Amino acid sequence: MYRGSDADIAELRRQQAEFKKTERAISRENTWMAVPALAPVAAVMGLEGAAYIAGRLAPAVAQRAPLVLERADPYLRVGDNxxxxxxxxxxxxxxxxxxxxxxxxxxxxxxxxxxxxxxxxxxxxxxxxxxxxxxxxxxxxxxxxxxxxxxxxxxxxxxxxxxxxxxxxxxxxxxxxx
Known part of the structure; x- marks a missing residue:
């Protein structure tokens, strides 16, 4: 097996640390790209949240006022169209x-x-x-x-x-x- 010198290992670790630092810098520069990618997900979650809130509030509203129809068609007979x-x-x-x-x-x-x-x-x-x-x-x-x-x-x-x-x-x- 090959055993590298301590200087080679130190150089390799330095290059890895430099690579990691560069990778983090590029990642920070490109964080704005996540917004267009996550916007549809955020919109759907917002609508689902609104539906959830409306669903939680609906029973209280339904108990307060009954549904009143302005005009209802009479019972339709067979053939009545x-x-x-x-x-x-x-x-x-x-x-x-x-x-x-x-x-x-x-x-x-x-x-x-x-x-x-x-x-x-x-x-x-x-x-x-x-x-x-x-x-x-x-x-x-x-x-x-x-x-x-x-x-x-x-x-x-x-x-x-x-x-x-x-x-x-x-x-x-x-x-x-x-």
Whole structure:
């Protein structure tokens, strides 16, 4: 084995001490680089701290004042959605307009021979439509002006053929009633 002299060992220790001193100086000069590296961590810890504090304070606030909702939707029935509510509003507006016209009937009841009861949306007063024929009323069925509404209107017109009264669909734009 090689055994170095005491002078070699002293020189090696001096170089190690100098290296350590230089390493500390460089480390001190570059400490500012830790700020951008640790900023995201500090931001997350700050938000978590704020959430923790809010969580600790929330029960006290909740006990002081109950939650009061300004307006709550009523219990929704099956099939009750924005489209059906818009349809009910449109039918209510039609009933109001029809009630102002003399002789017009909103939602008349029509009983068929087989006992079924139908309710078209509007029945007009009897008028002579074609010269030489009897005065006859006609019925109207209100549907939204959408592809499904037009299909439903065609079904309704076929359904009302059994009443022997001419039925025609009338369409509304659903946007104002939403």
């Amino acid at each position: 924005w489209a059906t509510r818009a349809g009910r509003r449109a039918h209510a507006a039609l009933r109001e307009r029809v009630a102002q016209k003399p002789g017009w009937e909103p939602e008349p009841t029509v009983t068929l021979k087989d006992g079924r009861i139908l309710k078209p949306d509007v029945r007009t007063p009897s008028r002579v439509r074609t010269p030489g024929k009897e005065p006859e009323p006609f019925q109207m069925e209100l549907k939204p002006n959408t592809p499904s509404g037009r299909t439903a209107a065609a079904r309704a017109v076929r359904k009302y053929e059994a009443t022997k009264v001419k039925t025609r669909p009338i369409f509304y734009d659903p946007k104002p009633f939403i």
